[in-house]
Amino acid sequence: MRAVVFLLCLGVALAHERGNFEHIIEINREAGHGDLFEGDIPCEDNPMYEETKCSEWASWGQCEDNPDFMWYYCRMTCGKCDWFPTVDAIYAAFDQYNEHTCIRWVPRTTETDYAHISRSYGGCWSYVGRLGGKQDLSLGEGCESTKTAVHEMMHCAGFYHTQSRTDRDYYVNIYEENMYEGTEYNFAKYTADQVDLYGYYDLYSIMHYDCYSFSKNNEPTITAKNDPSCNTPLGQPYVGGGFRQSDIDKLNSMYNC
Secondary structure (H helix, E strand, O other): OOOEEEEEEOOOOOOOOOEHHHHHHHHHHHOOOOOOEOOOEOOOOOOOOEOOOEOOOOOOOOHHHOOOOOOHHHOOEOOEOOOOOHHHHHHHHHHHHHHHOOOOEEEOOOOOOEEEEEOOOOOEEEOOOOOOOEEEEEEOOOOOOHHHHHHHHHHHHOOOOHHHOOOHHHOEEEOHHHEOOOOHHHHOOOOOOOOOOOOOOOOOOOOOOOOOOOEOOOOOOEEEOOEOOOOOOOOOEOOOOOOOHHHHHHHHHHOOO
């Protein structure tokens, strides 16, 4: 059995069906975090990232290939402070990890490296993988859904967004003309030299952008190749949804369990 550690310190009308990641982007903009890499990943003070556009590689690699990138023995530490409504979503997310994966989120005791889950920073965001020491993971106002907590915790466990996979061009189309200027880099993909892929490409993964992520004109920025009108939304819906089997399989494969 593997364990994960955390510190809990919970300190415009659309003409299309809103996706959960679109909601995350909106919450982060309102919280003053509109420049996060890929919408919900901080760049500053992260040794895994380049100075401005973050990393040139992602977290699809094997544990043995990136021993300092993975959490040691899948542990992340935790403790708890004040209680907020967000706590229900967080513990529901813990239950999903505990039920479907070998990762366990456990209260921090003396662990040096741990995830500090806080409401006070504002926005929904997380660093990717283990950085060492106290590591912030934000679930602020508006981030109270279980699937948002699961999404950010999956970043913390070591995964970027699905559409950055090397093989994404076989499955999706990208429309830069519909993106806000300056956000195009959020749709970059990693090369085969930079990443190893886990499992199949799942258009509806909890880690996938929705069709209108970073859209400036209410037109799609990314669609499935077999559904250019986005009749079936990508990623997870704003209401409902959660862990997909592909997400579970990737986590268990990454942690060799």
